[in-house]
Each structure stands twice: as C-alpha cells, then as structure tokens.
Amino acid sequence: MAYDFWYWPIIPGRGEFVRLTLEACGIAYRDRAREEGADALMADMAGHAAAPAFAPPYLAIDGTTISQTANILFYLSERHECGPSGMKSRYWLAQLQLTIMDLVAEAHDVHHPVDVDLHYEDQKPESLRRAQGFREQRIPKYLGYFERALTTDQRQWLAGTRWSHADLSLFHLVAGLRYAFPLRMATLAAGFPAVMALHDRVANLPELQDYLASDRRLPFSEEDIFRHYPELDAP
Amino acid sequence: MAYDFWYWPIIPGRGEFVRLTLEACGIAYRDRAREEGADALMADMAGHAAAPAFAPPYLAIDGTTISQTANILFYLSERHECGPSGMKSRYWLAQLQLTIMDLVAEAHDVHHPVDVDLHYEDQKPESLRRAQGFREQRIPKYLGYFERALTTDQRQWLAGTRWSHADLSLFHLVAGLRYAFPLRMATLAAGFPAVMALHDRVANLPELQDYLASDRRLPFSEEDIFRHYPELDAP
Known part of the structure; x- marks a missing residue:
C-alpha cells in the first residue's frame, strides 16, 4: 500500500529529503498535497488527534502521523531495510x-x-x-x-x-x-x-534518474528554505 | 561498564537532556568533562576519526561517538529498554x-x-x-x-x-x-x-529525586541556552 505523504505542494523544502528517500528506495507513496492542494494538507493535519504532527512533512499512517523530517527517514530506512543496517x-x-x-x-x-x-x-x-x-x-x-x-x-x-x-x-x-x-x-x-x-x-x-528528470522533483525558489538573494552571497 | 559522556562542564545546556535520561533510567556514566575540564573535552572530540561528533553532547563508545542530543536519547532508550517499547x-x-x-x-x-x-x-x-x-x-x-x-x-x-x-x-x-x-x-x-x-x-x-537534589544537576545561567535577560521577557 502506498504511503500518504504530506508536505507543502509548491516547494522542495524539508519534504524533499523525504521524497529523495522514498524515490531512491523505491517505496510507493502519494504526494497528497501535490494532488489535492495546501488546504487539504491543513485539513488533514488538524485531524490526527492521537499523534499530531507539529508541521509538515509527515506520513499519515493508520490515523496517526510520523513527522519530523529526520524521524521519517529513520522510519522508512528501518521499515524498508533501505541502506546500511545494524x-x-x-x-x-x-x-x-x-x-x-x-x-x-x-x-x-x-x-x-x-x-x-x-x-x-x-x-x-x-x-x-x-x-x-x-x-x-x-x-x-x-x-x-x-x-x-x-x-x-x-x-x-x-x-x-x-x-x-x-x-x-x-x-x-x-x-x-x-x-x-x-x-x-x-x-x-x-x-x-x-x-x-x-x-x-x-x-x-x-x-534516482527517473525522479530527478521528472516534475516530481520541484525546483528551488525564493519561497523555499534555500533562497537565492544575490545581496546575501559573496565569494 | 559506565558510559563516557561528554558535554561542556559548567552549563546544563543540551547535555542536561542526556543527563536526565541517564539518571532516571539508572544508567551508569561518567560526566567526563566535569571531571577533567573543557580542554579534555576538546581533545577527546578531536580524536574520534571514524565517527566524529559535530558538537557535544556525545557518548564515546569503542573509539566512535553517538552524538546529537535526540539521537543519544533514542540510543539509550532502545539499548537499555527504558521507556515505552515498540x-x-x-x-x-x-x-x-x-x-x-x-x-x-x-x-x-x-x-x-x-x-x-x-x-x-x-x-x-x-x-x-x-x-x-x-x-x-x-x-x-x-x-x-x-x-x-x-x-x-x-x-x-x-x-x-x-x-x-x-x-x-x-x-x-x-x-x-x-x-x-x-x-x-x-x-x-x-x-x-x-x-x-x-x-x-x-x-x-x-x-530523579537523588539527582535533582545533587550538584550533578547544574543551575541555569546566562552562559546557557535558556538565559534570563529581563529586557527580553514580558507578560
């Protein structure tokens, strides 16, 4: 069964770290807010009473959430035995x-x-x-x-x-x-x-080749975490 | 065998989160920098080539480190079966x-x-x-x-x-x-x-009673993460 993955739909953001692991490990997922929009994300977030997420990204599993970017990666890597074990x-x-x-x-x-x-x-x-x-x-x-x-x-x-x-x-x-x-x-x-x-x-x-060439890989922008403001850069 | 725990010796800081778990779980440890000082901490940190820590706190185990506050807690809780399992x-x-x-x-x-x-x-x-x-x-x-x-x-x-x-x-x-x-x-x-x-x-x-009443529990101060500057507070 595909995971329900939730993150802001228009930026790579912290969600991108999760997407990269989902894609490289070949784990099936639906990028829900990209399908349904940011309002659907807000509505879904409000609904997980037993184990709420503080912020996206998160996976919605059995009515609860797994959130915090790094924690999601720990979970996916362990559960799907993707990467070094031990x-x-x-x-x-x-x-x-x-x-x-x-x-x-x-x-x-x-x-x-x-x-x-x-x-x-x-x-x-x-x-x-x-x-x-x-x-x-x-x-x-x-x-x-x-x-x-x-x-x-x-x-x-x-x-x-x-x-x-x-x-x-x-x-x-x-x-x-x-x-x-x-x-x-x-x-x-x-x-x-x-x-x-x-x-x-x-x-x-x-x-990763298929993913990186697809429109699932979102471009960087000035709405994102990594922003290019020329005045903030210098050699 | 007691863990070698390393953190800055004069502040609770992020190390305090580790100390609380070590103490409440009854896990033996040595608070190395409190015994030997900050220079010993710097020297120890420089020595872990195979798995360096970016910053204290860390546990030194078999020549490598387990670092990042939350990660240390995940490790201790799992290894010592302290807290809810599953x-x-x-x-x-x-x-x-x-x-x-x-x-x-x-x-x-x-x-x-x-x-x-x-x-x-x-x-x-x-x-x-x-x-x-x-x-x-x-x-x-x-x-x-x-x-x-x-x-x-x-x-x-x-x-x-x-x-x-x-x-x-x-x-x-x-x-x-x-x-x-x-x-x-x-x-x-x-x-x-x-x-x-x-x-x-x-x-x-x-x-925790023994620990909280001991001098192992360091006081908050303006060298720490949580600092009391009256001008930054308001009702």
Missing part, C-alpha cells in the same frame, strides 16, 4: 542526518533571523549580518565535518559501502547551498572534494 | 523529542539572532525583536502542540502509561522557559495545564 550504522547515520537538518534550519534563518512570521523584506539588514557569519563560519564548519566523516577511511558513502538517507540528504543540502550561495560555494568547493564528489555520486545514482 | 511508540516519541529540540534551538537564537559567534551584547536590538515573536507566537505554538499530544486521550505521559526521554525533556524545556521568561510563562501557564502537570509529575519522579 545499530551502529543506524545511530551514526542518524547523527549525520540530524546535523544536516541543523544546517538546513540555519540556512532558513539566514533570511529569517528575527521573526519567522515576517517576510524577508522586513528583516533585510539583520539578514545581511546573519548571512556573513553563515557564509564565512557556518557553511565551512559543517562541510568540514562531513568531509572529515567521508575521508577518514576513504568512504564512498557516509556509512561505508552502501548509500543511505544521509547521503541522499547531503546531496540535496549541497544542491540547496549552491542554489542559494553560488559565489560562496564556488569558492569553497575545492576545500571539500569528498563532499562534492558525494553530491555527484548521488546525482548519478541509477535509482 | 516501533509505534519509538517513532512517536522521536518526533516529540525532535520538536522539543527545535524549540530549544529557537530559545537559543532569541539571544543570538544574527551571529552565533558574537555575544548577546553585540546583537541586542535584534534579540529584542526576536524575543517578541518567540514569546507571543512560538512558545504558545509549541506548548499548544504538546498540550494537544497529552490531552487527546488524557495521557499521563506522552506515550501513554510509562514515562520516556520525551517526558523528561519536556520537563527540562518547561523549567528552562520558566527560568528565561518567568513573566511570559506565568501568563501562559493556565492555558497549558497538561504540560504544566507533566512538568510537576517528572519533577516528582522517585527515579
């Missing part, structure tokens, strides 16, 4: 995944530093300040961590010989950062060759 | 735990809205703006979610009849918010009776 790999991949999600949250806060409920245009001077620290300190710090995780024993993938949700997510993270901060990422690329190679390896996965 | 409870508690950690991150960003590497004093006007949205929109939104999770079927604990890492964490979250925003939390308390009752229920757990 407790050691599982918790290692979980810590990488949660660290990826932390950088995603920071990427969002670059354009929303003082109030998540206001527009970017209402907090632009603060965004300019936050973007500088993000470009110069935070991106290199995080990419350095993933680089270290990959290069210690020349791994092809973050947990060794087989790709996982964390590899798929790191691919999308790099893609998002390149979209939002093309100048900065061009400068940084040479310093993190293993991360950049991993991005390319995921982009070329046979399991 | 896949359904596990993923439900994980989504609550991750949502708690999201609010913890937002509580931190109130006093560091534009640059995590600068002091609060260098971003005070921005903090004043961020604090308003945090007090008025974010705290009620999150507490309302936990209230809903608890009241739907009159649960004593977030996953039913037995306490879990998420209950312990929600206790500390409420304690931290009360420390940082006493005026606001006094106003809000009446609207979230189930959350406040859960806080008190955890505070009275027999398994």
Whole structure:
C-alpha cells in the first residue's frame, strides 16, 4: 500500500529529503498535497488527534502521523531495510542526518533571523549580518565535518559501502547551498572534494534518474528554505 | 561498564537532556568533562576519526561517538529498554523529542539572532525583536502542540502509561522557559495545564529525586541556552 505523504505542494523544502528517500528506495507513496492542494494538507493535519504532527512533512499512517523530517527517514530506512543496517550504522547515520537538518534550519534563518512570521523584506539588514557569519563560519564548519566523516577511511558513502538517507540528504543540502550561495560555494568547493564528489555520486545514482528528470522533483525558489538573494552571497 | 559522556562542564545546556535520561533510567556514566575540564573535552572530540561528533553532547563508545542530543536519547532508550517499547511508540516519541529540540534551538537564537559567534551584547536590538515573536507566537505554538499530544486521550505521559526521554525533556524545556521568561510563562501557564502537570509529575519522579537534589544537576545561567535577560521577557 502506498504511503500518504504530506508536505507543502509548491516547494522542495524539508519534504524533499523525504521524497529523495522514498524515490531512491523505491517505496510507493502519494504526494497528497501535490494532488489535492495546501488546504487539504491543513485539513488533514488538524485531524490526527492521537499523534499530531507539529508541521509538515509527515506520513499519515493508520490515523496517526510520523513527522519530523529526520524521524521519517529513520522510519522508512528501518521499515524498508533501505541502506546500511545494524545499530551502529543506524545511530551514526542518524547523527549525520540530524546535523544536516541543523544546517538546513540555519540556512532558513539566514533570511529569517528575527521573526519567522515576517517576510524577508522586513528583516533585510539583520539578514545581511546573519548571512556573513553563515557564509564565512557556518557553511565551512559543517562541510568540514562531513568531509572529515567521508575521508577518514576513504568512504564512498557516509556509512561505508552502501548509500543511505544521509547521503541522499547531503546531496540535496549541497544542491540547496549552491542554489542559494553560488559565489560562496564556488569558492569553497575545492576545500571539500569528498563532499562534492558525494553530491555527484548521488546525482548519478541509477535509482534516482527517473525522479530527478521528472516534475516530481520541484525546483528551488525564493519561497523555499534555500533562497537565492544575490545581496546575501559573496565569494 | 559506565558510559563516557561528554558535554561542556559548567552549563546544563543540551547535555542536561542526556543527563536526565541517564539518571532516571539508572544508567551508569561518567560526566567526563566535569571531571577533567573543557580542554579534555576538546581533545577527546578531536580524536574520534571514524565517527566524529559535530558538537557535544556525545557518548564515546569503542573509539566512535553517538552524538546529537535526540539521537543519544533514542540510543539509550532502545539499548537499555527504558521507556515505552515498540516501533509505534519509538517513532512517536522521536518526533516529540525532535520538536522539543527545535524549540530549544529557537530559545537559543532569541539571544543570538544574527551571529552565533558574537555575544548577546553585540546583537541586542535584534534579540529584542526576536524575543517578541518567540514569546507571543512560538512558545504558545509549541506548548499548544504538546498540550494537544497529552490531552487527546488524557495521557499521563506522552506515550501513554510509562514515562520516556520525551517526558523528561519536556520537563527540562518547561523549567528552562520558566527560568528565561518567568513573566511570559506565568501568563501562559493556565492555558497549558497538561504540560504544566507533566512538568510537576517528572519533577516528582522517585527515579530523579537523588539527582535533582545533587550538584550533578547544574543551575541555569546566562552562559546557557535558556538565559534570563529581563529586557527580553514580558507578560
């Protein structure tokens, strides 16, 4: 039976991390809000009394939800035995995944530093300040961590010989950062060759070719987490 | 064998969520940086090449690490069968735990809205703006979610009849918010009776009395995530 997957219908957002795992693992799903719209998403969210989701993305299963992006990936990977198995790999991949999600949250806060409920245009001077620290300190710090995780024993993938949700997510993270901060990422690329190679390896996965070429893969935009505002980028 | 637990030695911080679970579950551990200092923590962190931690807290196990606060709690709860078992409870508690950690991150960003590497004093006007949205929109939104999770079927604990890492964490979250925003939390308390009752229920757990009365439980302070700056609080 196909999963009922719910996320905002017009952006990749956090939902994209789930879509990539669903697609690469060959798990059947319906992208419900893309079929039925955002109002249907709001109505569905209001209905899960026993185990509500704080926010999309979530899977609706038997009247309850599995939510929080990383948690959905843990669930799908375990339930469908997709990716490396074993407790050691599982918790290692979980810590990488949660660290990826932390950088995603920071990427969002670059354009929303003082109030998540206001527009970017209402907090632009603060965004300019936050973007500088993000470009110069935070991106290199995080990419350095993933680089270290990959290069210690020349791994092809973050947990060794087989790709996982964390590899798929790191691919999308790099893609998002390149979209939002093309100048900065061009400068940084040479310093993190293993991360950049991993991005390319995921982009070329046979399991993803059909998806990446389809309209199920939504484009980045300035409604999304990763936003390209030229004034926030610099080499 | 006792776990080697590593976290900054002078603050509750994110480490406190781990300490509470270690203590309430009766799991043996050594709080290494409290014994040996912050330099020892930095040296240990640099040494875990095969599975590095991005940041404390972490457990050092067999030369590798288990890091990310929520992930450590998932590991300990599963490995030591502490709290409700079964896949359904596990993923439900994980989504609550991750949502708690999201609010913890937002509580931190109130006093560091534009640059995590600068002091609060260098971003005070921005903090004043961020604090308003945090007090008025974010705290009620999150507490309302936990209230809903608890009241739907009159649960004593977030996953039913037995306490879990998420209950312990929600206790500390409420304690931290009360420390940082006493005026606001006094106003809000009446609207979230189930959350406040859960806080008190955890505070009275027999398994925690020894710990809460000990000097292992570190006090809140303005070096911590939850900081009391009177100018950021309001009823």
